Amino acid sequence: xxxxxxxxxxxxxxxxxxxxxxxxxxxxxxxxxxxxxxxxxxxxxxxxxxxxxxxxxxxxxxxxxxxxxxxxxxxxxxxxxxxxxxxxxxxxxxxxxxxxxxxxxxxxxxxxxxxxxxxxxxxxxxxxxxxxxxxxxxxxxxxxxxxxxxxxxxxxxxxxxxxxxxxxxxxxxxxxxxxxxxxxxxxxxxxxxxxxxxxxxxxxxxxxxxxxx
Numbered sequence: 001x002x003x004x005x006x007x008x009x010x011x012x013x014x015x016x017x018x019x020x021x022x023x024x025x026x027x028x029x030x031x032x033x034x035x036x037x038x039x040x041x042x043x044x045x046x047x048x049x050x051x052x053x054x055x056x057x058x059x060x061x062x063x064x065x066x067x068x069x070x071x072x073x074x075x076x077x078x079x080x081x082x083x084x085x086x087x088x089x090x091x092x093x094x095x096x097x098x099x100x101x102x103x104x105x106x107x108x109x110x111x112x113x114x115x116x117x118x119x120x121x122x123x124x125x126x127x128x129x130x131x132x133x134x135x136x137x138x139x140x141x142x143x144x145x146x147x148x149x150x151x152x153x154x155x156x157x158x159x160x161x162x163x164x165x166x167x168x169x170x171x172x173x174x175x176x177x178x179x180x181x182x183x184x185x186x187x188x189x190x191x192x193x194x195x196x197x198x199x200x201x202x203x204x205x206x207x208x209x210x211x212x213x
Contacts, residue, residue, distance in 0.1 A: 004029035025112040028064060033170050038063035042071040044100065044122065052105045059113070065166075066106075066113045067175060068147070070120025073100040075139060077125045082134075089135040093125065093142035101146055116164060117147030118177055130182040130211070183211035 002008065004027050012021035029035075038058040043051050058066065075096040077084070084092060101107055106115075121127045125139040133139075149164070166173040188206025195202055 002027045004031065023110055023112055025114075026064070028114045030168060032064065032168065035065060035168055035171060036061055036063045037065045037067060037173065039067045039069050040072075041069040041120075043068065043104075044071055044074050048103070048105070055105050055109075059109075059111075063113060065173075066115050067173075068115060068117045069175075070118045071122045072104075072117065073097055073143070073146075074122050075125050075142075076122060076127065077135060084135060086138060089138040090142060093135075093139050094145070097142050097146045115147060116149075116166070116175055117143060118175055119143055119179065121179070124179050129179060130184045132184040185210050 007024060007026045010021060010023045010025065011019070013019050038061065040054065040058055043054070046054065073096060075093050077089075077092065081092065106113075119140070121129065123139065123143050124133070125135055126133045129136070163177050164173075164175040166175075185208035188208050190203040191206050192201050192203040194200070
């Protein structure tokens, strides 16, 4: 029931009357002729001062939408944990997302901005991963728990992974995640030869063929 383009204030307190939250936000107007969009990537790679400065610069233009283009949360799965099952994997990714949320400068801002979040290798859980990564679904589930899709299906269309299309009167924003489309390498053709002194032919797997980009 919120009206588009209006500024609202969110107050939250506990049973004892203590103020816990005092935030302002502006509702997103999908009928705007031109929407101001800021795109931020690699937030987690900087120190706190650098992240705060980058965020302040991005918000100077008063964007109506902020796109976090990956490398916001380090959820890389360590090699010793590569065999985590569904529930354990969810717990791991949930903990990483929660820890990052506590220190994300954006989460401490008084004026909130609508966000669309993408994943990169960091949030995906595996460097240069593809569809064969066993914990892919759990990583995506936990990212979307902390950065939910804020629009309805008439304005956002979900494709594989986190691929979004936001249609506006004079603009169309395509946010594409290449990890979702990446395929594993195909097995190479066998290489057969007859070793010296043997009668039987020996075949070995050939070099894997990288999947097309």
